[in-house]
Amino acid sequence: MEVRDLEFSYGDLPVVNGVSFSTSEEEIVSVLGPNGVGKTTLLRCICGLCRPSNGKVSIDGRDVSGMTRRELARLVAYVPQKIPPSRATVFDTALIGRVPHMEWGATRRDLEITSSVLESLGLSDIALKYTDEISGGELQKTHIARAIVQEPSILILDEPTNNLDIANQHAAMHTILDAMRSRGVCTIMTMHDINLAVHYSDRMMFVKGGRITAFGGREVVNEALIRTVYGMESDVIVHNGMPFVIPHPESPGVLVHRHGGRAHEHVRDISLVRGEGKGPEGNT
Secondary structure, eight states: OEEEEEEEEETTEEEEEEEEEEOOTTOEEEEEOSTTSSHHHHHHHHHTSSOOSEEEEEETTEEGGGSOHHHHHTTEEEEOSOOOOOSSBHHHHHHGGGGGGOSSSOOHHHHHHHHHHHHHTTOGGGTTSBGGGSOHHHHHHHHHHHHHHTOOSEEEEESTTTTOOHHHHHHHHHHHHHHHHHTTOEEEEEOSOHHHHHHHOSEEEEEETTEEEEEESGGGOSHHHHHHHHSOOEEEEEETTEEEEEEOTTSTTEEEEEETTEEEEEEOOTTSSSOOOOBTTBOO
16 A cells, blocks of 8 residues: 555544555554544545545555445455444354445355354354443444455554453454455554553554654664654663563653652653543544
């Protein structure tokens, strides 16, 4: 995929400002930055859900703006950060991912693909449960299953570990990325947890003010970048060959409470660890 000079505004407010980058097959790219810098809007422009005022998105040399919804859905699958549950079963929700490939109805292959993906994500046991009866983490995995069932060339995930505890975050990331790499799929995902992104990404894109501040592998993560993008001081240490970001207690986003002479740090800037933000289209 190639993105060139992409721009998008909500009224007079520019949100995506001259963004250009390219990706390759099987590559995993994480988009990081504080709340409200245009991460989700960038994903929505790539998916065709937002029409950019300038620039273009190309997949295999084809401009997505000239594609029909059905054509684009065969190439790109998108999982937003929040999807409300419905009175549909987990199986039927995942099966919806086959719609771009269907002609008259679900075929045996559609059913087999759906069953296989649900099994790979550990959802087989709840396949016949309604999505308004399952947990938030299970619902998130169900919609990721729907995207994988879609058999896209590019998978776009907005905070894929949202609603998951730390153990399930890593379990979900392993499952998602194994499924994507086995199918040769490029994955682009927004993340708030830098350290989680470092662990699972081939490259990371740091965004501020609607522009790309840095784009590259683990080597781009350093104290100066964190200060520039997030406005806070930190230490970046290397553990098992990977950078690990530790915010300073005195940074603006960190509160330090003292109880009985002992300091307890609480990171208030959730963009470094976990968090959600609201914009005109949800989490911008």
